[in-house]
Amino acid sequence: MKRSFGSNSSNNSSGSNKKTKKKATNSSNQKTLGVAWGAASSRSSFRSSPFSDFGSYMEVKNQKLQNQFETEASASASSHGVSDSEKLIFQGVSIFVDGFTIPSHQELRGYMMKYGGRFENYFSRRSVTHIICSNLPDSKVKNLRAFSRGLPVVKPSWIVDSISANRLLGWVPYQLDQLNDTQPKLSAFFAPRRHLAPQVALPVTSCQPETGYSETEEGSSIIAEDAEEARDHVDDETDGVYIENTTPEMTEETRTNDLQSSEVNAERLGNNDIEEKQVSSELQFTPNLLSASDNRSFHASGKHDGKSIAPTSGSSIRRHSTLEDPNFVENYFKNSRLHFIGTWRNRYRKRFHGSSNGLKCEDSGQSTAENAKKSTIIHIDLDSFFVSVVIRNRIELHDKPVAVCHSDNPKGTAEISSANYPARAYGVKAGMFVRHAKDLCPQLVIVPYNFEAYEEVADQFYDILHMHCRKIQAVSCDEAFLDVSDLKDVEPEFLASTIRKEILETTGCSASAGIGGTMLMARLATRVAKPAGQFNISAEKVDEFLDQLPVGSLPGVGSVLKEKLETQKIQTCGQLRLISKDSLQKDFGVKTGEMLWSYSRGLDHRSVTAVQESKSIGAEVNWGVRFRDQQDGHHFLQCLCKEVSLRLQGCEMIGRTFTLKIKKRKKDAEEPVKYMGCGDCDNLSRSITVPTATDDVEVLQRISKKLFGSFCLDVKEVRGVGLQVSKLDSADPSNKGSRTLTSWLSSAPASVHIGQDDSLFAANFRESSDCKRHVAGGVSRLRESNSAESSFQSGDTNSSLPPMCHLDMEVLENLPPELLSELDETYGKKLFELIEKKRGKRKINSNSPHVSSDGTACIKGPKSLSVTIYGLSTSREKVYEEPHVPHPSVARTSSERTIEITDLMPSSLSQVDVSVLQELPEELRAYVSGAFPAHRKQQSSSDAPMETCKKQDQEPSGTKDAENGIGFSYSSLWFGNPPLWVEIFKVSGNCILEKFSEIYYKMVQSRPILSSVLQHTISEIGSFHDASANYLDKAVYDVCELLKQYIKLKVEGDIEEIYLCFRLMKRLAARSQLFLQVYEILSPFLQASINEHYGGSLSIP
């Protein structure tokens, strides 16, 4: 009896729930009992027990278990000498362990005991807060709500990780993967079953810097999610605070929200006043921002990250992290010295590239090997560049100790980035906290950076160098190698002093020079020469010089290596020279050994070469990075992408490989000593290569978000993010124009820049060889024609009109007549003809648009309309792809013209995104759903979202964001069990579709995949008689939508299934007009999706 009861209730079929509900405790899961306590009770013992019924028995039993637990807990607490250190991190958490777990449920119980949580032996909705399990039987997954009763189902690693993090982590990342399977990327904030969990972290409205915008971005970042984006656009539009912008390419991105504008402005190329200011200030910094940095310099930034700080030091100190400052990334780079150094190189390259670099490259190429022996190299370095530039006009400071630091706040927690020689005499060093420096030298003067002055001086510096020598290797803005071997007629020492004198006169800063036979020796010589001197190490003096040189002063020998060497009793280069190359290589590795060996002999095989093309361009932020939730992370990523995109554009480069680097707090790492630093971190990195090089910010954002997602980590742990673009190509100037949508549109299709996000789809479609029909839907077209629209309207020059074959008939037809005739004129009266022609050949879909007029309402637009446009076979096989616009943009267009479209409701509920609907306020929802013509019962198919509505209404923007972020709604037809489509098809009125759903129900136990449904359809339906034309369109649309969502769902992981489905579809197409249309509509879409993911097309025999 027990056994059966246990299994019964663990299944939690609704029947047994009802039965047990009246009883005091909902018991469940006998398994646990068996393992935990031994199978103590048997039926007979129960019978003889003093309890009147099972319910009261369980009540008492639970009470007993609880008491036991508490006693044990307090016992263990006292025996461990209660730990102030061991926080009670699980306070308020009460877990129920289901099934086999690692660690075992006994261990979990122990943890809960130790860390203040509770452990329930029997499931009860009232006392349990989290269900812990490693896997679930299929039946439970299917019937999750019945099983979990809305509680979060979490993997045991949540507990383990929480303990090691010594705080309660969010359980969302630890949600059982099985559940995610059914709904990939299920939103952390939107999942219906979790709404009751106590710590659902709904974002606070006030920290929503970019509601509408980020939605758009996020939408676009999920590959092939045109449907979702289409909806986003509707969102945008219906948000009520949308202000139309006449600049076409800005249309999507511009949305002004009065409440949030102050925070929003950093986000967008905005167009309101505040934003303009922002933009202009951005532009001022373009010299910095628009520049690239190579790998190396950013590795450096990894090492001594964060010598920069947000400028708003006056304001709240919390602005110094990503948490509080929406403009963080921008400010970060504006104020970063390392960024300046890093990006300086690109500036240099641009400046001097044209003049002499070409020659130099060749020269240095030849001279590399042969001339190595007799070469003479001068190394020139400005003395304490960052300080002396700032104080060059402040004579009163010249002999005072001065240090440069981003802030001089009294706390002295900022790090000194550079100190002048008088300050160094006191022991003040770079990297020191101001506080410590002031201890050493109380009269120390702290000055801020002056980046403009740095640039000016660096330019002057290099101007002088280039006057004297052609072979220059710029090391940094203040440091360069000159190869003067060819300049036989000038004495190097004389040359060096001339250069130094000129530098001092021009810039007001002193320089030091070292002369040597190799770059190494020159550099070492400079060290002796400093400050404001010069030193020559001639070939015969090399050994003598090196003999006493401590190993630590060799470049490339850091503290670690130095220590290692010292343990071998090697302190000077002289001692180092006594060791053979082999044993050095054995001890220190091939490269390091080689380096030590040759450096200790003064050898250096490098030659003076011009600045090399950067191999990669990127940006990395390791300071002040703190995210509260997923959204912060994504926001930050977007900013970072913008920065990187700007840098790419600054270098006129486009790249194919994108590497995202994450610094993740080590599990046991403490909060770093340095304020907002990154501390002890694990470095993770992933990269992705796309077929076409790009610098488009949206592509970057999409890719980086994907990469970020692939790390599967808790955003709270992230301490640094870097994005690098490699496999660089120079951006072809001819491509340049195509970066903006407008120019892309107005240019001939041949010049389409495929790498561009928005155009990707459309372009792919065009490429796919046999797309004779038009594929409906898709945001690319939505956008495309959006901007097409606006470009008409903003009265752009006629020359930029898209070719007529690019016009979307759907849009045209829905334009108000006066507008249409206006357009017609611009096209020389041919437009009407075209429309007529098309109309004749096409069945017009009756789907009407569906934008609710309310400010906050958003109803999913028809992601696609099932209109097939038969190729207007003008010539040969040339087939036009018509950019196709779902209605929202029409609505927008019209509203721009203040012409009202009244009939905005979709003709059928199937076009309505239920999740969106459920987000609406109560009365609005009632109103909207009341407006639907027929069969509106499906909307209640999942009642859970409804429950969450209230909560979410309070923070509508937050939820929308979150929802988008994880892509909940895009698979909505496949959401639920049975999936939503089954319900919709059931009442569709079309016999084929009804058959679909019937077949599904027959097999519902096995959760059939689509291919098996199709398979059965083929075998069960002998002949298809197609419905009348009206119904046909509707059915075609429904099936298309279904398959499209299915493709999106499966394209990443299971093309086999897609392949099967489409082969079956093809067979069906031979027998039914419906499927023929569907097949033809979907093939291009399918191929585009496949192409995006696999770089090829699917063969469907």
Add this chain to the structure above:
Amino acid sequence: MNPKDDNPSGEVARTLVEFLEVAITMIVFLKGFYPSAAFERRRYMNVVVQRARHPELRDYIHSAAFGLLPFIEKGLVERVAVIFFSEDSVPVERFIFKLTINPSCAASVEEGQLEFALRSFLIKLPVSKSLVKPLPQNCRWEVTAYLRSLPQVCSSKAEELWIPTDTKQWQKPPVITPVKSLNSEPLCLQLYVEHPSLSEPQPCQA
């Protein structure tokens, strides 16, 4: 206390390379690249598979697969391709294993489950002969791995065995025929065949 410490994704990776070794052999056998006498029947995961008799061939496949292990463990490998190409290094046919290992949930995986899933590949492969095209004369084959990012400095001997490939790429996106897809928790694996597209001019687009 923490099961993640003993690197469970390593277990998955090991199973995977073992599987790859078998699968690559199967593909080579399937293509009839060598006379069928060069193979012998063996049993792996309770399925009849082929194994190369020639020690060098066996060794090549083995080292190729196991050379991938460190990369797979690091999650670097995106695709493993068995490429058959003609004399002039132009690929004729490519068998692609596209794989994703999700290390975060590898903890709970059981060896048996994974093997069960992988077995379906080995069952499907021998019956996929109809998909493949006959090979031209004098062709060669190689195993190529596509990594997500270039690996850092080689740290072990096994890694050094891999060299950059010089096989040419197709100009046009290939035509894909899926063979088998596996979408399970720690491991997503898809096998598909790529053929060069019929190089007809693109209709609308240059």
